Amino acid sequence: MVNWTKTEKATITDIFSHLDYDDIGPKALSRCLIVYPWTQRYFSGFGNLYNAAAIIGNAKVAEHGIKVLHGLDLGLKKMDNIEAAYADLSSLHSEKLHVDPDNFKLLSDCITIVLAAKLGSAFTAETQATFQKFLGAVMSALGKQYH
Amino acid sequence: MTTLTAKDKQTVKAFWAKVSGKSEDIGADAVARMLVVYPQTKIYFSHWPDQSPNSPAARKHGITVMMGVGDAVTKMDDLKEGLKELSQLHAFTLRVDPGNFKILSHNILVVMAVMFPTDFTPEVHVSLDKFLAAVSLALSEKYR
Numbered sequence: 318m319v320n321w322t323k324t325e326k327a328t329i330t331d332i333f334s335h336l337d338y339d340d341i342g343p344k345a346l347s348r349c350l351i352v353y354p355w356t357q358r359y360f361s362g363f364g365n366l367y368n369a370a371a372i373i374g375n376a377k378v379a380e381h382g383i384k385v386l387h388g389l390d391l392g393l394k395k396m397d398n399i400e401a402a403y404a405d406l407s408s409l410h411s412e413k414l415h416v417d418p419d420n421f422k423l424l425s426d427c428i429t430i431v432l433a434a435k436l437g438s439a440f441t442a443e444t445q446a447t448f449q450k451f452l453g454a455v456m457s458a459l460g461k462q463y464h
Numbered sequence: 465m466t467t468l469t470a471k472d473k474q475t476v477k478a479f480w481a482k483v484s485g486k487s488e489d490i491g492a493d494a495v496a497r498m499l500v501v502y503p504q505t506k507i508y509f510s511h512w513p514d515q516s517p518n519s520p521a522a523r524k525h526g527i528t529v530m531m532g533v534g535d536a537v538t539k540m541d542d543l544k545e546g547l548k549e550l551s552q553l554h555a556f557t558l559r560v561d562p563g564n565f566k567i568l569s570h571n572i573l574v575v576m577a578v579m580f581p582t583d584f585t586p587e588v589h590v591s592l593d594k595f596l597a598a599v600s601l602a603l604s605e606k607y608r
Contacts, residue, residue, distance in 0.1 A: 351586040351589075352586060352589050430577045433574045440574075440578055442497040442517060445497055445500070445574060446501040
């Protein structure tokens with residue numbers, strides 16, 4: 318169970334209320350596939366991932382990036398019990414998708430960096446701390462059903 | 465994981481040429497973020513009277529660190545040899561747990577995204593990430 322201050326909750330709510338999912342989602346996932354190419358193992362059905370340009374131009378990557386980013390909404394809506402919010406998705410990632418939970422951090426870091434690029438100096442150290450705390454809680458919850 | 469290709473080296477050198485003019489601000493912001501986002505890193509600075517992220521000591525430290533990174537850019541072809549004194553310093557005097565190199569590297573990358581959103585493309589990101597990992601490895605060389 319993660320404890321949130323009022324300020325932290327307000328920061329997270331604020332970030333997501335202004336989030337352009339259609340922009341950030343594709344950028345975050347494509348950056349992950351480029352910076353950590355072994356993560357491409359989960360997307361063999363996505364067609365051409367041959368180089369950075371192909372990945373950035375790949376419509377399936379873009380679509381999936383948006384979907385994954387919306388996955389964060391589950392945690393946003395249930396911040397006081399993030400573990401419960403992700404129980405089903407955790408089972409999915411473990412039993413069906415077989416994603417190595419270490420990879421959650423790789424995508425998480427890319428989401429942080431893409432958001433930082435978008436917000437610029439508005440992405441203060443305090444904002445970064447709160448956002449990373451949120452992503453950390455989501456990652457932990459996603460890893461809970463692995464056995 | 466850490467062999468820098470010719471393309472990596474070229475990419476890092478070109479990007480560094482663009483951003484090095486701001487290296488003091490980059491370093492200061494990276495260290496400030498590290499102290500705020502990863503408060504456990506403050507233990508290494510208990511000798512500072514003011515441990516706040518924007519203190520003169522923190523800024524000065526950020527500048528020092530970034531000078532080291534800039535130096536490493538010029539020694540990219542043999543980081544182990546080029547950084548051996550710095551490695552000795554970190555291993556025997558500072559005794560910084562090498563896990564923290566990853567933390568500071570992450571914050572350097574975040575600052576690059578904040579300050580240079582257009583130039584810090586995914587291709588630059590991967591090469592710079594590899595470079596910082598190689599620097600971290602060279603810094604860890606003398607530990608044991």
